[in-house]
Amino acid sequence: MPNVKNWQLGRDVAYPYPESRPKKQWAIVFDLNKCIACQTCSLACKTTWTSGKGQEYMFWNNVETKPWGGYPLAWDVRILEKLGRQDWAGNGEYLGKTLTEAAPPKEWVLHWEPTDEDWMYPNIGEDDCGGGTVDGGAHLPSLPHDKWFFYLPRTCAHCTYPACLAACPRKAIYKRDEDGIVLIDQLRCKGYGECVRACPYKKSMYNPYTRTSEKCIGCYPAVEQGMQPQCVVNCIGKIRVMGFISPPWRARADNPVDFLVHEKGLALPYYPQLGLEPNIYYIPPINADPGYLEQMFGPRVHEAVARYRALPSDPAAVGLLCLIGSTDRIIDRFEVKDGKASGYDADGKELVTVPVSEPVIERPAWDARIGAIRNNTP
Ligand code: SF4
Ligand code: SF4
Ligand code: SF4
DSSP, X not given: OOEEEETTTTEEEEOSSOOOOOSSXXXXXXXXXXXXOOOHHHHHHHHHHOOSTTOTTOOSSEEEEETTOOSSTTXXXXXXXXXXXXXXXXXXXXXXXXXXXXXXXXXXXXXXXXXXXXXXXXXXXXXXXXXXXXXXXXXXXXXXXXXXXXXXXXXXXXXXXXXXXXXXXXXXXXXXXXXXXXXXXXXXXXXXXXXXXXXXXXXXXXXXXXXXXXXXXXXXHHHTTTBOOHHHHTOTTOOEEEEEOOOGGXXXXXXXXXXXXIISOOOEESSGGGSSXXXXXXXXXXXXXXXXXXXXXXXXXXXXXXXXHTGGGOHHHHHHHHHTTSOSBXXXXXXXXXXXXXXXXXXXXXXXXXXXXXXXXXXXXXXXXXXXXXXXXX
């Protein structure tokens, strides 16, 4: 297998095809501190793309509660267990094996296959807490209890080195040069299901009616028009921003995604140790078990949490977080100036400007006009 450069692991990895980075790479950043698991994103995707026959069980976008949730069941635990030890060096280099490096003989990637039952409980474990340590928060020492959970929204990561593409014997899966979106050619696909087995994130799904595999299409018809995907623009919590990520050696500090991932180190890929260079990035939750977070996001997670806690002293980052969710168009460049944050498209046209801090208006409890106390808890 050729060696390809994986910046998330700080080293080259083995992959069946030579390195071929697209001109632009589709990416989403999610702020996990703000997700409320309302599932609006899941339904926005479902009503747009997967309301057909054979797609009943499919959630190309799903939101699961960590640590116990998983769609399909225990997708992450199962592949992590198969992979074995996943150590990192102090300089951020990954020392373990990736999925392609741990592939069994005559296979392209280490994999497992979910059963029909594994897909049947998309919301299993919802709001179930995990134990372990949390720095701060509402823990009561006198009343031991499990202390944390967080919500993890997930789409296909349109990986730089997709396992689904590597495993497809029909070469039906391709990665577009113009935006890095990974698609399955429905005419070439014969439904062998190799991609379903190979994708560690389990974001390729089999349609028993069409007898082909299907997956998140990155909302490419919208992206081609400069619009963000359905699951992004409908996000109630305004936790998501879609844009194009550059590799670190071409990063631009005024590109929202580059800024959050490369410039500030606030957003990290999940399970980078699998070796696919996934392109969904998460601002980690600051009130969750650090060991669990390190397993999911790698050792840089502790710095990311510290930086998020220090956000009030970073006006550019605060301004950008205010821009997230304020426009349905793709922001190519942003600027924070004079207490305002502005987003511009690739032609330099202003898309939106928002104030970085909103005025806080305190209402007195006693409303003399109607002669009543207007607080719920007087
Ligand atoms: S719509 Fe946004 S806030 Fe709601 S579950 Fe999805 S990602 Fe979370
Ligand atoms: S997340 Fe899975 S389905 Fe999506 S590109 Fe990566 S390997 Fe393929
Ligand atoms: S990007 Fe589009 S297709 Fe993919 S999960 Fe979001 S809404 Fe669905």
